[in-house]
Amino acid sequence: MEYHRLVWVLFVFVLFMHDGWGQTDRRQRQREKQQRRLAELSRATTSFGVSLYRQLASRNQENIVFSPLSIYTALSMTMLGTYGETKNQLKRVLSLRPRQGVHRALNAVFASFPRSPAANVTLRLANAVYYDDADVVLHDGFTRGLRRHYGAYPKAFERPNPETPINDWVLRQTGGKIEDFLNPGDITSDTVIMLLNAVFFQGTWKDIFDERYTREGDFTTTSGDVVSVPMMSRDGSYSVKAVGDGIPARVLELPYGSDDRFAMFILLPDEANGLRELEGRLSSQVLEEAVTNMPEQYRYQVRMPKFNMRTKMLLKDTLEAMGLTRFFKDADLTRMVRQSNRGPLSVDSVIHEAVLEVDEKGTRAAAVTAIGVSAVSLPPQFAVTHPFLIVLRDKKASINLFMARVNDPSSE
Known part of the structure; x- marks a missing residue:
């Protein structure tokens, strides 16, 4: 009797554990499927x-x-x-x-x-x-x-x-x-x-720029004109790297908040007139590689316009x-x-x-x-619903080849 009871308890335990393992596997598969969806998105x-x-x-x-x-x-x-x-x-x-x-x-x-x-x-x-x-x-x-x-x-x-x-x-x-x-x-x-x-x-910089260091500075536009704009400045630790794929440009990461989820990435051509080349060579792969796997932070003085x-x-x-x-x-x-x-x-x-x-x-x-x-606005109708005339015309020769009057289309 005790033996049969022990076998029954072990059987129920195995069933319970198997069901638990199955649920764990299903949850894991769902998580993996969700991760694939998000990666595709x-x-x-x-x-x-x-x-x-x-x-x-x-x-x-x-x-x-x-x-x-x-x-x-x-x-x-x-x-x-x-x-x-x-x-x-x-x-x-x-x-x-x-x-x-x-x-x-x-x-x-x-x-x-x-x-x-x-x-x-x-x-x-x-x-x-x-x-x-x-x-x-x-x-x-x-x-x-x-x-x-x-x-x-x-x-x-x-x-x-x-x-x-x-x-x-x-x-x-x-x-x-x-x-x-x-x-x-x-x-x-x-x-x-x-x-x-x-x-x-709306995001607050992880490291706020001090307003006291904002000064008017020169900014060269795509056309080559130089304009004066308020330039923010901060000396701190930032992550910077080359854009990659041989493109003459660098990327700067400016994080928001404290949880490292949101950031602004600035892709800056090496030359003042280099934006056109950067745009011409920009692809989804180039952009994805530019804004991922950022390197270790180093000390930089960042100057950028407020706008x-x-x-x-x-x-x-x-x-x-x-x-x-x-x-x-x-x-x-x-x-x-x-x-x-x-x-x-x-x-x-x-x-x-x-x-x-x-x-x-x-x-x-x-x-x-x-x-x-x-x-969709329907065009004006031309409904042929009453007697009419026909002119079959040679437009090039300006000759009317046939003419007709249709009074009753049902009659031969």
């Missing part, structure tokens, strides 16, 4: 950001500031409602590989952001969708995906001034840095859906040049809208605004991206 967003930067930089020599994450997220949200070649083009432009779980990966990244100010860093990301509930019924799968992955709960436009509540939302989400994002009339009578993403970042930058841009032409042709001209949005009283829909605008402020204490940055979906 890092690769994809870096590739997208570099491609977008190169497109923007090729157009002029002006200042540029934008949030790759904001634009990437807004396009990924839109992709939830696309199908066919439209979706395939988005995947290519977003550098997605087959079966890459981009929505889950983005959701995991959002969840990892600090929920409240910690380590002297604040980071907020929010998504929203507004739509015309009188003209369209959103697809259930689309709204579920928005809620599940992006925390976006669609809201109806507040006509006749739908821009006002959206601007209020943008102002709140960007810490008051972006005001009047939309102008009156930006949401037209044809606009039926607007998807938005907003990002706000405020703001850029607002319409990205339709830029994204078309990157490959999103169907996205704007013949988008398949069948997974976004279940019913439309306005006929076919099309993406007609991608608006992005970003601001970057750098001073002795740290950095404040905000960005917002809006993707507008409108009803």
